[in-house]
Amino acid sequence: MMTSTTLCKTIGGCLAALLFLTPIQALALPQHNPIPGGVAIVDLPVSDETTPRVFFNQQRVMVRRVDNKWQAVIGIPLDIKPGSHLLTLMKKQGSKELAFKVKNKKYATRHITIPNERMVSPSEKDIERHFREKPLIIAALQTWTEQPEVESNFILPVKGRLTSPFGLKRIYNKQYDRIRRHTGLDIAAPTGTPVIAPARAKVIRIGDYFFTGNTVFLDHGQGLLSMYCHLSKVSVKEGDELKRGDRIGDVGSTGRVNGPHLHWVISLNNTKVEPKLFIDAR
Ligand SMILES: [Zn+2]
Structure with missing residues (x-):
């Protein structure tokens, strides 16, 4: 597989690598790293244009639209227990719970x-x-x-x-x-x-x-x-x-x-x- 470094050996290649990488890169942060003190990116099962309202631990959660799909960007507390946790997606009628997994991490x-x-x-x-x-x-x-x-x-x-x-x-x-x-x-x-x-x-x-x-x-x-x-x-x-x-x-x-x-x-x-x-x- 050709990496951006090998592409970059020519000026034209370098430009191609930049054009290829930049739009994806801009959307990729924060990274998905679902550990205590990390961030979880969770796809939301909503198709409409209006911004969905999502809550975790009674706190409103950031959402973003990537490739016409909505994602929740969740900050995970340092003192959370690893395992399955629930997000709440507010619907026009009622709400829906969505599960996401938090992995373990040992801090020094x-x-x-x-x-x-x-x-x-x-x-x-x-x-x-x-x-x-x-x-x-x-x-x-x-x-x-x-x-x-x-x-x-x-x-x-x-x-x-x-x-x-x-x-x-x-x-x-x-x-x-x-x-x-x-x-x-x-x-x-x-x-x-x-x-x-x-x-x-x-x-x-x-x-x-x-x-x-x-x-x-x-x-x-x-x-x-x-x-x-x-x-x-x-x-x-x-x-x-x-x-x-x-x-x-x-x-x-x-x-x-x-x-x-x-x-x-x-x-x-x-x-x-x-x-x-x-x-x-x-
Ligand atoms: Zn400090």
């Missing part, structure tokens, strides 16, 4: 040492602050915006080294009784490195929070949100409409960190999922 465990003990065992005042901030973060990630064409093929928001992966089980300063999941992807880069929008989106919230420091929330539409944490500088304002590549701010080390990096979160149907599924690794 890592020990983290944070020199600032206050960040590991926060004071009462810090906890109070965190509980004031938490509902604001939750509300932002619950945003649903009708958006027929969601740009869900992302580019990496910063040039840097991928450090802590998504889903990692973390033990801070040897507190074995409190294993916490890492619900984002860490990209390490020097303070001041530009952080850019991975795709078209709207800035819906900017805040300075105890754990995540200076944080920007982007709304991509249909329950797809992304979060940029620990920024040293924010260069957008709430309400800004961004295109892929527009600068959001700079990498920093605000909030709970042990060095400058971007903590990048992607949320789909109010569920934090593996950001790598939205990136074309090629």
Whole structure:
């Protein structure tokens, strides 16, 4: 079989390979990877043009039209049990349940040492602050915006080294009784490195929070949100409409960190999922 690389040996061939690959590629992300913390793509048995309404865990789910067929794009929680799960498809009369399978995945465990003990065992005042901030973060990630064409093929928001992966089980300063999941992807880069929008989106919230420091929330539409944490500088304002590549701010080390990096979160149907599924690794 001829691959795009072998095709690319001639300029004409390369163009042919691009023409051949581009339209399919644009529709392929996020990838189907039905594991805890992953994304499931489920074909919907509907033939009409009107956008179907689909729910999972009482949350509205993103749908897209591919080759004249509707698909649901479902974010799967990290704490889900592997096995069969149900989606609800709302019909004109009543509703229909659709089953999809979630596979198992073993995530690694890592020990983290944070020199600032206050960040590991926060004071009462810090906890109070965190509980004031938490509902604001939750509300932002619950945003649903009708958006027929969601740009869900992302580019990496910063040039840097991928450090802590998504889903990692973390033990801070040897507190074995409190294993916490890492619900984002860490990209390490020097303070001041530009952080850019991975795709078209709207800035819906900017805040300075105890754990995540200076944080920007982007709304991509249909329950797809992304979060940029620990920024040293924010260069957008709430309400800004961004295109892929527009600068959001700079990498920093605000909030709970042990060095400058971007903590990048992607949320789909109010569920934090593996950001790598939205990136074309090629
Ligand atoms: Zn992180």
